[in-house]
Amino acid sequence: MRWPSTWSDNFPICGNKRQSPINIASSEASVQLSLEDITMTGYDKPIAMSIRNNGHTAQVDITSGDAFIENGGLPGKYKLLQLHFHWGSNNDKGSEHTINGEQFPMEMHLVHYLTSAGDVGQSVTLSEGLAVIGFMFEISDDDNEKYTNIISKLTTITEYSSGSSVSVQLPEFAVGDLLPNNPRHFYRYFGSLTTPGCDEIVVWSVFKEKIKISKRQLGEFRKLMSSEGGNLQNNFRPVQPLHDRVVRANFNVADTDDSASEEK
Numbered sequence: 419m420r421w422p423s424t425w426s427d428n429f430p431i432c433g434n435k436r437q438s439p440i441n442i443a444s445s446e447a448s449v450q451l452s453l454e455d456i457t458m459t460g461y462d463k464p465i466a467m468s469i470r471n472n473g474h475t476a477q478v479d480i481t482s483g484d485a486f487i488e489n490g491g492l493p494g495k496y497k498l499l500q501l502h503f504h505w506g507s508n509n510d511k512g513s514e515h516t517i518n519g520e521q522f523p524m525e526m527h528l529v530h531y532l533t534s535a536g537d538v539g540q541s542v543t544l545s546e547g548l549a550v551i552g553f554m555f556e557i558s559d560d561d562n563e564k565y566t567n568i569i570s571k572l573t574t575i576t577e578y579s580s581g582s583s584v585s586v587q588l589p590e591f592a593v594g595d596l597l598p599n600n601p602r603h604f605y606r607y608f609g610s611l612t613t614p615g616c617d618e619i620v621v622w623s624v625f626k627e628k629i630k631i632s633k634r635q636l637g638e639f640r641k642l643m644s645s646e647g648g649n650l651q652n653n654f655r656p657v658q659p660l661h662d663r664v665v666r667a668n669f670n671v672a673d674t675d676d677s678a679s680e681e682k
């Protein structure tokens with residue numbers, strides 16, 4: 419993939435005004451406690467998944483079993499399709515969204531489509547067709563054992579193979595195991611895909627609660643190879659202008675201690 423600043427040459431939507439990611443300035447967020455919590459169903463049950471190196475990320479596809487999100491101000495019920503990661507070449511960068519200007523070493527995106535659309539193909543034609551929930555990572559001394567299922571398989575997808583990338587089955591586990599304990603607090607805004615064509619079809623929820631990962635575990639992601647040759651790292655798009663959008667929060671931003679995070 420070419421450098422993001424040139425994307426809009428070939429993908430004009432990438433230069434539009436509802437792009438992602440963004441910097442989230444917590445003091446500018448509109449606090450709307452009426453948004454309430456996002457309800458996650460099926461996140462607590464083991465489901466079948468596979469992982470592949472698609473050349474620009476490690477992507478976990480749901481192969482059977484259902485997990486959904488709804489409520490929390492979402493305009494419908496959304497079904498989990500895949501999750502993937504963005505990371506840096508060092509611990510100072512990696513996430514796509516930044517919070518108060520801070521970039522985190524990794525960000526996970528769980529991509530869901532609007533079930534009422536019928537299928538993914540229909541949902542991606544709608545301005546709220548996808549709901550992505552994002553989580554930031556922070557470095558911990560100890561390995562996060564909940565990530566062993568994924569990280570132990572990364573060595574089997576080191577190489578990107580052009581055309582159909584190789585999928586490797588994962589042991590069944592609950593997707594909720596990958597999340598922080600009881601994630602509740604999120605920022606909401608309307609944005610886009612962060613890769614071309616940058617379609618402006620995403621309802622974003624970026625959570626405040628972070629996930630812990632060790633330096634060793636993060637290093638395993640950096641060993642993957644990209645579709646252009648060389649290590650797959652810094653696979654994040656820079657933050658885009660907010661323009662006239664408002665970021666909402668479902669929690670009282672001022673009351674929150676940003677240093678508090680939970681380990682799972």
Ligand SMILES: [Zn+2]
Binds near residue numbers: 502504
């Ligand atoms: Zn992503």
